[in-house]
Amino acid sequence: MTKTQFQPGEISLGDWRRIFENKTSIEFGPKTIETVKACQAAVMEILNKGRPVYGVNTGFGKLAHVKIERDQIVELQHRLIMSHCVGTGPLLDDDVVRLVIYLKANALSQGHSGIRWEVIKMLLDMAESDVLPCIPSKGSVGASGDLAPLSHMVAAMMGEGDMRVRGEKMPASQALAMIGRQPIELGPKEGVALINGTQVSTALAMKGLFAAEDLLRSGLVTGALSVDACKGSTTPFDARIHAVRRQNGQQQVAGVYRRLLEGSQVRHSHIDCEKVQDPYCLRCQPQVMGACLDQLEFAAGVIEKEANSISDNPLVFPDTGEILSGGNFHAEPIAMAADNIALAIAEIGSISERRQAMMVDASVSGLPAFLAPESGLNSGFMMVQVTSAALVSENKALAHPSSVDSIPTSANQEDHVSMATYAARRLGDMADNCRAVLAVEWMAAAQGLEFHLPLETSPPLQAAVSALREQVPSFKRDRFMAPDLEKAIEMLKTNTLSTMVSEPIGASLKN
Structure with a gap:
């Protein structure tokens, strides 16, 4: 150190x-x-x-x-x-x-x-x-x-x-x-x-922000994997579409999808197919993940300012010899920033779960039912998608804004409070839930892509599949899947996927 x-x-x-x-x-x-x-x-x-x-x-x-x-x-x-x-x-x-x-x-x-x-x-x-x-x-x-x-x-x-x-x-x-x-x-x-x-609230919010940034980056990779696994179109990522929308995060994220999918043999194999439009969970990824990026950038700006602020009371001004009482200790900025991070984490997981639901549905994905060879004899990814659904719904409840809550304390002297500490603390649980959801998508999309072999996905996405296969073998028949899921989660914790999105995403989130 x-x-x-x-x-x-x-x-x-x-x-x-x-x-x-x-x-x-x-x-x-x-x-x-x-x-x-x-x-x-x-x-x-x-x-x-x-x-x-x-x-x-x-x-x-x-x-x-x-x-x-x-x-x-x-x-x-x-x-x-x-x-x-x-x-x-x-x-x-x-x-x-x-x-x-x-x-x-x-x-x-x-x-x-x-x-x-x-x-x-x-x-x-x-x-x-x-x-x-x-x-x-x-x-x-x-x-x-x-x-x-x-x-x-x-x-x-x-x-x-x-x-x-x-x-x-x-x-x-x-x-x-x-x-x-x-x-x-x-x-x-x-x-x-x-x-x-506000240092405890700020520290917890900062930890939540860092986790959310990693989840966003990982979610871009798993989302791109799902596009190729389902033979989705790359037209929705065309820069011209996003330029006319004018949303910064959306434009940045669309560029990441284009780079991740460039050079895919799977994509090239269905360029002239008859399918007109993909479901929103594939097609609207730049709009959703871009909005999440914008929320994280806003929160990052607030948190960086708060981390460098003076929030005790009273404050001393030596140049005039005055000590002034105020309210800088009120953590409303952090509470609202944490609420914005919570929204982003919830949505990153939510759209991921929808892609998983699509992949296990043979009528929509075109893949074997539940991504299982010999489906029926094998249940495949049926229940692991249920796990994702449970975690996404839990995050929906946790994402309820904390900053709108208040309860008077100190005999009504402190009659409006921010609840920022809980707002920031709950981000840890939400990040854990979302990380597990993305781990399921990573496993599911890798499995889906293997049904297209010998066609391969793009070089960066193939690297994501290969990294997973070092720890989690391909699915051949039903097995005890919890250890596989835990391995994938641990790999996400060590940023195996998030570091694959090396280009800067949002000026405030640069490391």
Whole structure:
């Protein structure tokens, strides 16, 4: 893993992906340290003047009117964290936690949070050393920041709770000692700066975006395979059709289909056939997958901005000596971006399942019933298509927008919330479902193409079939298919298909 120096607030989405995949770690330069120290000094100056400032010498939320005495300020920060450690549910994955830490450090390092550099350095050391707090995944409504999950992160920095060291769970104090760290004592404003913010929602949304991008690319390959397996027409991918529609994603995606299908012997064999039009699941792929691309590009822009934003409260402006209270912790942008990603994932899987249903239907596909030699004696792909149908329907329910939901909290002080944390967290389940659906299509289309031998598909699509056949043999007779499906899913997880679409798809999704 390499260490890369970044300017806080100016980290690209491609860099965030490398950070997420643990290929690089973050460090900031000397100017950042100076900026952070100047901001922290401004907080201390205001505190010394005795001015009441939210989160510095007052209570929190509905208790903001309660003034805290100077000798109780450190205790205030400690109690804040302890009272907010109320998360529940399965722990966040280590890759998400590492990303949360780096996102938080990136926000705090921009000089508007009033926190000591030593605290930020501790965050960076934890992430780089793979010493990661155990953070429950549930308990945030995505407004006033991701308070509960971030509190579990901060509690671990204070030696409370548990951490994972390269996957091994242990008490936080023991884990910190392994990297030569003592538990930290929070100073004025540091507790509220650390737990206000959208970093958990953003990390989960970012992970969902990266998965959705891979699914989109893989879905383009499986969709092209299905076109050739069913002897579909390539006319619907003609650039002129998409130019007059003017939709950017549609035009980009149509170009990918043209390149994937170029040079197919199967395609050449039926150029002059009598069939006029294919079903929508083949013919309208550029329109559907292009719209998904447009949604992902929109979400990517929002997420990249949020990843580089400052979302705690209140914010310090050292140039004027002011501390201003606002609402940057409200995660509505991330909630809506996650909802858009959810729509894309659901549709990528939905149109794939329709192609599978077409392939197993001999009256439409022209292939043997259920893609089975000796169909009747063999059931072939009958039930694996049912699995796809079940997963697609599950994703339809999960795709219901979360951003339209709200529930008041904190005695109605926090009376409108974003639900961004759930909006982003559910993307993981949706991506798993969609990946399995695409794995089924990959298997089905490869089987369909083999009925056309000795004619072969295009070179890139033949490579996709050959890659599958290294792990999953051709179907000859009914067998225990679950292991085959799992192998195909694992291959998709390692981007066996998505890397075959090497051309940039959408400027915001470049790695």
